[in-house]
Amino acid sequence: xxTPPQEPSSGTRYAPWIxxxxxxxxxxxxxxxxxxxxxxxxxxxxxxxxxxxxxxxxAGQLSLGHAGFVAMGAYPTALLLLFYNVPPWVGFLPGIVxxxxxxxxxxxxxxxxxxxxxxxxxxxxxxxxxxxLLHFRDQTGGSLGVTIPFKGTSLWxxxxxxxxxxxxxxxxxxxxxxxxxxxxxxxxxxYYLQAIKxxxxxxxxxxxxxxxxKVKALMISAALTAILGxxxxxxxxxxxxxxxxxxxxxxxxxxxxxxxxxGTVWGPVVGACIxxxxxEISNYLFGSGRAGASLIIYAIILMIVVLFSPRGLITLLPGxxxxxxxx
Amino acid sequence: MESVIPSAAKRPESLPPLLAxxxxxxxxxxxxxxxxxxxxxxxxxxxxxxxxxxxGGVYALIxxxxxxxxxxxxxxxxxxxxxxxLGMVMTYLLHLFFGMDPGVSIxxxxxxxxxxxxxxxxxxxxxxxxxxxxAQILLTLGLSVLLTxxxxxxxxxxxxxxxxxxxxxxxxxxxxxxxxxxxxxFVLAMAFSGTLWLFLxxxxxxxxxxxxAEKPEVAVLMGINPQRMHMLAFGIGISLAAGAGSVLTPFFxxxxxxxxxxxxxxxxxxxxxxxGNIPGAIIGALAIGVTESLTSQFVALDxxxxxxxxxxxxxxxxxxxxxxxxxxxx
Numbered sequence: 001x002x003t004p005p006q007e008p009s010s011g012t013r014y015a016p017w018i019x020x021x022x023x024x025x026x027x028x029x030x031x032x033x034x035x036x037x038x039x040x041x042x043x044x045x046x047x048x049x050x051x052x053x054x055x056x057x058x059a060g061q062l063s064l065g066h067a068g069f070v071a072m073g074a075y076p077t078a079l080l081l082l083f084y085n086v087p088p089w090v091g092f093l094p095g096i097v098x099x100x101x102x103x104x105x106x107x108x109x110x111x112x113x114x115x116x117x118x119x120x121x122x123x124x125x126x127x128x129x130x131x132x133l134l135h136f137r138d139q140t141g142g143s144l145g146v147t148i149p150f151k152g153t154s155l156w157x158x159x160x161x162x163x164x165x166x167x168x169x170x171x172x173x174x175x176x177x178x179x180x181x182x183x184x185x186x187x188x189x190x191y192y193l194q195a196i197k198x199x200x201x202x203x204x205x206x207x208x209x210x211x212x213x214k215v216k217a218l219m220i221s222a223a224l225t226a227i228l229g230x231x232x233x234x235x236x237x238x239x240x241x242x243x244x245x246x247x248x249x250x251x252x253x254x255x256x257x258x259x260x261x262x263g264t265v266w267g268p269v270v271g272a273c274i275x276x277x278x279x280e281i282s283n284y285l286f287g288s289g290r291a292g293a294s295l296i297i298y299a300i301i302l303m304i305v306v307l308f309s310p311r312g313l314i315t316l317l318p319g320x321x322x323x324x325x326x327x
Numbered sequence: 328m329e330s331v332i333p334s335a336a337k338r339p340e341s342l343p344p345l346l347a348x349x350x351x352x353x354x355x356x357x358x359x360x361x362x363x364x365x366x367x368x369x370x371x372x373x374x375x376x377x378x379x380x381x382x383g384g385v386y387a388l389i390x391x392x393x394x395x396x397x398x399x400x401x402x403x404x405x406x407x408x409x410x411x412x413l414g415m416v417m418t419y420l421l422h423l424f425f426g427m428d429p430g431v432s433i434x435x436x437x438x439x440x441x442x443x444x445x446x447x448x449x450x451x452x453x454x455x456x457x458x459x460x461x462a463q464i465l466l467t468l469g470l471s472v473l474l475t476x477x478x479x480x481x482x483x484x485x486x487x488x489x490x491x492x493x494x495x496x497x498x499x500x501x502x503x504x505x506x507x508x509x510x511x512x513f514v515l516a517m518a519f520s521g522t523l524w525l526f527l528x529x530x531x532x533x534x535x536x537x538x539x540a541e542k543p544e545v546a547v548l549m550g551i552n553p554q555r556m557h558m559l560a561f562g563i564g565i566s567l568a569a570g571a572g573s574v575l576t577p578f579f580x581x582x583x584x585x586x587x588x589x590x591x592x593x594x595x596x597x598x599x600x601x602x603g604n605i606p607g608a609i610i611g612a613l614a615i616g617v618t619e620s621l622t623s624q625f626v627a628l629d630x631x632x633x634x635x636x637x638x639x640x641x642x643x644x645x646x647x648x649x650x651x652x653x654x655x656x657x
Binding site for chain 1: 627644
């Protein structure tokens with residue numbers, strides 16, 4: 001975990017460090033599995049939101065198909081473990097290679113498009129991945145998905161009976177995603193991406209290689225997303241095409257970033273801290289069987305954010321507006 | 328159709344015994360049709376084309392609405408499929424409670440949705456017109472998630488069907504079979520698309536819509552109120568989608584996320600025909616219907632949509648203005 005990029009300079013200087021210590025100590029102090037799981041979910045979605053944010057937020061290239069990259073990380077990890085006993089520590093690597101390769105091809109194919117055309121083609125990309133996973137059922141299990149049998153706690157196989165190891169692994173992954181975003185945020189590339197977001201034609205006239213820059217951002221984003229996909233299957237032990245490559249997941253990834261604060265380092269964390277507990281509350285109130293309730297709340301929040309606070313809820317936090325570089 | 332959010336609450340307490348399933352599913356739950364080339368005789372091809380055209384007619388009605396909204400308002404309506412779903416749900420309920428035939432309820436669904444669409448335009452969409460593309464994409468996406476999940480909350484995820492007397496009737500013309508509900512859907516869809524075309528070309532109101540689509544600033548000078556035209560366009564657009572939903576019910580299941588199946592097809596059709604181009608959308612829809620039908624007949628049933636999406640991405644990348652070129656609303 002790096003330091004936050006811009007701290008409020010008031011007496012709250014030490015607050016982030018205290019918060020970090022609390023987060024690190026949480027599983028030791030509170031043995032409740034339920035709260036640990038909720039936090040793991042927050043870390044997981046915050047990390048996915050960060051990964052999406054690099055291309056969708058900083059570069060402003062809305063991707064509605066990021067779940068495709070989650071699947072590219074999750075499926076190879078699961079299948080290698082299941083059929084060849086390759087541990088997830090190694091098994092996640094092919095997924096990254098595939099995701100980065102596909103991102104390279106996809107980027108060159110679609111980044112000539114703008115606005116709704118780009119959004120539509122990424123939506124179609126996610127659907128293509130899902131349909132292919134459903135079709136090659138001899139390899140992927142089709143709509144039945146892949147189940148990883150639990151064979152006792154084993155660090156090597158990344159299987160643990162308790163939640164704590166997953167908690168720390170997911171926290172580290174979130175840290176990695178935040179660190180990468182932080183590096184992009186402060187780099188020349190970050191400025192290029194922001195220029196592209198503001199005005200592509202002007203950016204091109206300034207000599208920025210639009211295609212190369214966007215493709216590079218997508219490749220970074222895809223690699224991080226694939227790693228998180230590998231974590232997903234290691235933690236949930238089960239994947240199917242609808243859960244890891246469905247458009248619902250793609251939309252949820254984008255919601256986390258947009259509701260929190262698009263194009264900021266900490267926005268997705270804010271978004272996940274709002275959305276995941278909301279899911280839990282709505283599951284508690286309405287029952288998890290009626291999953292519709294939480295998504296209704298998300299949709300309303302999304303529409304409110306778009307209409308009234310398009311830079312995300314992070315701007316409502318003290319010092320939050322400073323997350324944007326141009327302020 | 329359950330939500331896919333990996334909510335912690337859904338993870339079973341005792342993972343190993345519940346989830347451990349050796350190997351993974353190779354059992355076929357869905358059938359797979361893979362005809363050999365030798366069986367690909369003229370009759371089967373013709374039958375596949377006829378089936379494709381009939382479904383394509385319904386796609387046309389959905390896509391015409393989408394392309395009209397884009398042409399007049401420059402808004403891509405990501406919630407379009409959900410209005411198909413609303414039309415299906417209304418038709419289902421009218422049939423359930425009053426025994427109304429879908430062919431009749433479409434006459435109720437269309438005016439109701441016309442009003443609903445005008446209100447949605449005035450209350451929501453008008454706020455993002457002229458803003459960056461992301462705003463309208465995200466707003467209509469939010470609307471889509473909202474409508475799907477409201478339906479899910481009230482209806483549950485079950486697949487429901489409208490059982491009409493003619494549900495399974497078939498007309499045989501020589502060796503070619505026409506399913507009556509599909510034929511009815513095709514005829515109604517084409518009739519409404521044709522009516523829209525007459526409306527746009529023959530009436531003052533329709534000409535006003537076209538004027539706003541082509542040159543909004545000049546239209547204003549001619550005394551046309553663009554806000555009203557936007558309300559009209561959005562109302563017509565989604566009421567046509569809902570009407571398509573009505574005629575789909577006799578041969579397609581009604582369920583909350585059904586819109587997702589149609590919205591992508593409608594986008595493909597609209598892009599293929601050129602965004603904002605109504606005849607383009609009709610021709611594109613028929614072409615996509617036939618492509619889908621031929622792919623499922625001769626390649627694999629579950630790859631039908633793959634062929635459609637690949638065409639979509641290729642058209643987007645190499646000819647984003649559409650096969651028939653960009654632009655006119657009539």
